[in-house]
Amino acid sequence: MSEPVPSITSAPEPLAVDQARRTRSYFIQMSIRVVCIIGAVAVDGWLRWALVAAAVVLPYSAVLIANAGRDHAEHDTSPVTPKAAPALTELPDAPGSPASPDVPNGPGSGRVIDHVDD
Structure with a gap:
């Protein structure tokens, strides 16, 4: 049996596009972290500690999101019912x-x- 030909809508995005998307996401999150660090120096009170906490947590979440990668495949997990033999x-x-x-x-x-x- 031959495998079905994938349609253009089911083809994965190119590797370069995927890497650019992940790089952009990481850059945005690290920019938010820099803003949090600068904000923690500039403000006082509970907001300072909230910004420090965000600056500590953001690198971890940024790496997790950036490394999520291309593996967004959906697998068919339905049970296979064998055909009856003639x-x-x-x-x-x-x-x-x-x-x-x-x-x-x-x-x-x-x-x-x-x-x-x-």
């Missing part, structure tokens, strides 16, 4: 079978059944 039918007694003793048993003699190869 029924084999026996033909009437062939020459050389025990039911017709007038023809001797030899190579190629015996019962013949219908068989279809897949």
Whole structure:
């Protein structure tokens, strides 16, 4: 069996586009981190600690998001139901079978059944 040809809508995005998207996402998150660090120096009170916490957590989340990569494939996890095998039918007694003793048993003699190869 040949595999189906993927349509243009199911083709993955090019590697260069994927890398540019991940680089841009990482750059934006690190820019937000710089703003948080500058903001933590400039403000006082609970907001300072919120900005420090954001500056500490952002590198971890940025790396996780940037390394998420291209593996967004969806796999079919539905159970496979095997097709029923076609029924084999026996033909009437062939020459050389025990039911017709007038023809001797030899190579190629015996019962013949219908068989279809897949």
